Amino acid sequence: MTQAAQTHPKLYESQKLARWYFVVAIALFGAQLTFGLIAAYQQIDPNFLFGLAPFMTNRTLHVNAMIVWLLVGMMGGVYWFLPKETGREVVGITLAKIIWWVIVAGVTVVVLVYLFVQYGPAKWTTLWFIMEGREYIEAPRWADLAIVLWVAIFLFNVVATVLVSRRITGILAVLIFDLVALGALYTAGMHFTVNISMDQFLWWWVVHLWVEATWEVLVGVLIAWSLMYLLGTSRRLLETWLFIEVTLVFGTGIVGLGHHYYWIGTPEYWLGLGGFFSALEPLPLVAMVVHAVYDAGGHRLGTVNKPAMLWLIAQAFGNFIGAGVWGFMQTLPQINMYSHGTQMAAAHGHLSFTGAYLSTVMVLIYIAVQNLRKPVQVPLDSKLWKWAAALLLLGIIGIAGAFTLSGLTQTLVERAEGGSTWAAYINAYTHPWYARTLAWRFAFAWIAVIGYVLLVWDFLTIGRGGTAAQSAAVSPLATAGGES
């Protein structure tokens, strides 16, 4: 291959599709922040937009936009790396493009219905066409079916490409194993059950086994590819680490599901089992930090893509602190009895999703952006990315800090002292310790929004100034997009 061919890498169709995945992910991230900002203000002034779009509407859009954009971003990462990993175009790429635009249209319809219809009568038609009213998986049944079809086509793309290329790597095996579980688990949420205990029992099969098991493994796969690209880490080493992480994630996280079964009417043995296994759930996250630090140190932080490397380190630490530490602090039943159902959970949610998933998608987008520019700038760098990352992370850490304080106040005032009644609830949220956090939360939300705006601007401009001198210095690594 000539140097010219290397500096003008030709994109696979799959990578062109990945670009659209990333564009939509970033747009939905903007929607998530917007609705989150409104919801945060409504906690300060509950009358704000009360008649038009009450808290429940903004909150629904806030969490649903988040789930969709993170999943879309991670799937985009698979479409980006899969042709590099298998050395060929993705099989069934036309089908993948068609379903993608169907999904984009579907998401638009769902958002408009959430925003303008909001709720319906107590009939099955509401569950099929407006929403299912089950937090995180509110999507109406028709959209559920579309999502299943989408994941099925995605799985077909991956499996067929692997089969046709006659090349199965450890990473690809883990990916396929994980995607089968991810797709199958989603169907556990597609039912109507009167018995709320069984409803929540299976609801957690989707919510927990997605975010605390199958998504974590998907992230492991994507970070492994990213490390090969960014640092040139050896495949053998990465695959062994990936196996260790999956052993620990599935080994602790599957029965760790029991930490959601303490108080929903399920038997008492879940208190012990859930507490024990979920207390071990931070182990794989510690392993990921050790791994990232070891790899980065081993390469003296020399990388082809500076912003992606920063987000990768943020991912390792953020996942450990957000999911590991903030999760552990409320996972034992003795503590959870009082902290469960308070804003402690929201603190954990904000930190862990940022650490584990948002950061991963940022790594992927910066890698893609680097290769979308001609000539390719190596190492990818700008002034803006540091500001964007710093403000975004600061904003979210501040939001999570405010939630931790309001959650602790709720735990003490509403739960421990007040006995969880309606009056105790009002006492907690009007308590100065709680009420004072609201303005802080809103201010930090604005910092995150400014970070987001800078981030989008950086995605559009970074690497544009790549010079011939820089591109001549392109390492084969950067254009290979991962070792093959």
Added chain:
Amino acid sequence: MDYGWIEIAVAAIFVSVVITLVLSRGAGWLSWRFWRNAMVVSSVVMFAVLLWLSFDSAAQTRPGGERIAPWTVINHEIGLKWNPEKRWQEPVIGQETGFFGKVYSPDEAYQLVRLGKLTLQSRNCMECHTFLGNGAYYAPDLTRAWLDPWWEERIMPMVGAESHEEAMKTWLQNPPQYPQGKRRMPNLHLSDEEATALVAFLKWMSAIDTNGFPAHFGDYK
């Protein structure tokens, strides 16, 4: 089930480790092959444990079973009793008093609670409230809502209702008219039937044995 959680945890880990070691004979513990085997074995063993426990949990959480009251509990008085051994509250079912002046048959009770659950989902209640502690933390937890003293102390005189269930129903049909605290609940336009059903659902839910959650409910002074 005759096994305690410690036995289950130890057995699951022991089985995972032994099978991994047997399959990985000859491979060092830091090798690629060892951890590939560990990954597959731990995933399969743990999922098998989860499936087994899920069937057991499903059997115990049947309405009318050990932990969940039958649908007809809506016809009865419900209270909470302190269990001095476990040191948490457990629901107790008292005498039959009827619901909105009527005694529901098992089938009628099921249909009513079913409509209540459908109402709860169609109005997206969980996106402000929490049920069994799960939801959005913007409004009170409803696990024991039926037993909340607030209905008798504040809402009954405020809406001019004669009974507990009537107070709940009237309030739920127009919450902005009777604001409680700084945050307000929107009017979700519940029909007469839907409001009755929702109250029935909340009453049925308050009799679930939740291992004592939420702690010391109603001890508020």
